[in-house]
Amino acid sequence: MVSALDQSVGDVFQALHDKDMLSNSIFVFSSDNGGETNELVGGYSSNYPLRGQKFEVWEGGIRVPAFIWSPLLQLQEPRVSMQLMHVTDWLPTLYSAAGEFNIISFHISTLREHTTVKPRNFSIL
Numbered sequence: 001m002v003s004a005l006d007q008s009v010g011d012v013f014q015a016l017h018d019k020d021m022l023s024n025s026i027f028v029f030s031s032d033n034g035g036e037t038n039e040l041v042g043g044y045s046s047n048y049p050l051r052g053q054k055f056e057v058w059e060g061g062i063r064v065p066a067f068i069w070s071p072l073l074q075l076q077e078p079r080v081s082m083q084l085m086h087v088t089d090w091l092p093t094l095y096s097a098a099g100e101f102n103i104i105s106f107h108i109s110t111l112r113e114h115t116t117v118k119p120r121n122f123s124i125l
Helices: 002-018 087-097
Strands: 027-030 066-069
Touching (some): 027 087, 066 087
């Protein structure tokens, strides 16, 4: 499974490189929550040494590998964090990599106030 994932990501990476699109790309990878350990529902995973399983808030149910890679991040050096975080913690990083364009139409105040949302002229996929 891991080698198939590695091959697939490599294929996408190579295709973007071949089409000269890699320098303007952001790779975001995150796994699903922890493995299912209950044999009654077809789960034969082990989250050892972490406690818990899929659908539980123990670390074994929520801790997963994830990464962001892009030449747009302009890092001094690669960084690995072992701290607990949520995918929403990535938003400032993605915002920075996207060029910090004006995203006023996404501002939370538009949900609280009677404000007209400005049309957007960009896409984030």
